[in-house]
Amino acid sequence: GLREQLSVTWDSSDYLWYMTDVTLGVNDLGGRADPFLSVMSAGHALHVFVNGQLQGSVYGSLEKPQLSFSQKVPMRVGVNKISLLSVAVGLANVGVHFERYNQGVLGPVTLKGLSGKDRDLTWQTWSYKVGMKGEQLGLHTVTGSSAVEWQASKVAQKQSLTWYKTTFNAPAGNDPLALDMSTMGKGQIWVNGQSIGRHWIANPAHGHCGPCNYAGLFNEAKCLSDCGQPSQRWYHVPRAWLRPSGNFLVVFEEWGGDPSGISLLKRTVS
Secondary structure, three states: OOOOOHHHHOOOOOEEEEEEEEEEOHHHHOOOOOOEEEEEEOOOEEEEEEOOEEEEEEEOOOOOOOEEEEEEOOOOOEEEEEEEEEEOOOOOOOOOOHHHOOOOEEEEEEEEOOOOOOEEOOOOOOEEEEOOHHHHHOOOOHHHHHOOOOOOOOOOOOOOOEEEEEEEOOOOOOOOEEEEOOOOOEEEEEEOOEEEEEEEOOOEOOOOOOOOOOOOOOOOOOOOOOOOOEOOOEEEEOHHHOOOOOEEEEEEEOOOOOHHHOEEEEOOOO
16 A cells, blocks of 8 residues: 655655556556546655656745645556656744645555456555655765766756756855746755755746735734745855865756756845
């Protein structure tokens, strides 16, 4: 059956792979349209792969972290491999019994639209893999990065589950520095082996932005601004972590973005 994510990863990684095989015969497909794969997850984000091909990504929200994926997926006669990459975005630290909050794919997972009866994949044999291969190789460090071969041709754009690296020189002066990640999607960032956080530009803020009136009782949904914009675009880079030259930047991108648009900015304080 399916296991809760943190009980497997113990927070050693944001990522957990759920993997299983589905064997279909000629009679199962029967010339019909592609079957529907439905997956229910406790959150926070999910990437669905069938036979090595990304079929889609879904994510929850702060108010409702639970999510569902349901769409047609291409399958063939023989063994089909379903791989679900579940992504956690931090741990709850407030709320009633927050220590009992679940994460990951808990099911049900079903395959519908076959010639025979629908298949419940929830209780069949699943295997698990904690983290991404790049994490295990330590690609965010100079040592780990040097141990693999990187593609030095054109920068890949809009490509999911991709690692990028580059080097940069520290700007002169003592002004605060930040990375502008507005052209990226979702993932993590490291500078000289130090994490500066998760980026999630592709998840814009939602709400009702309009005329503001502070009269009456105040709540968190009142007087909103910047609807449709990411909650964070700039990521602080401490100068204490930088050398004058040859600083090492690594970005792991889950959804796909344009790394050529990443820039380092400094803010002058007068």
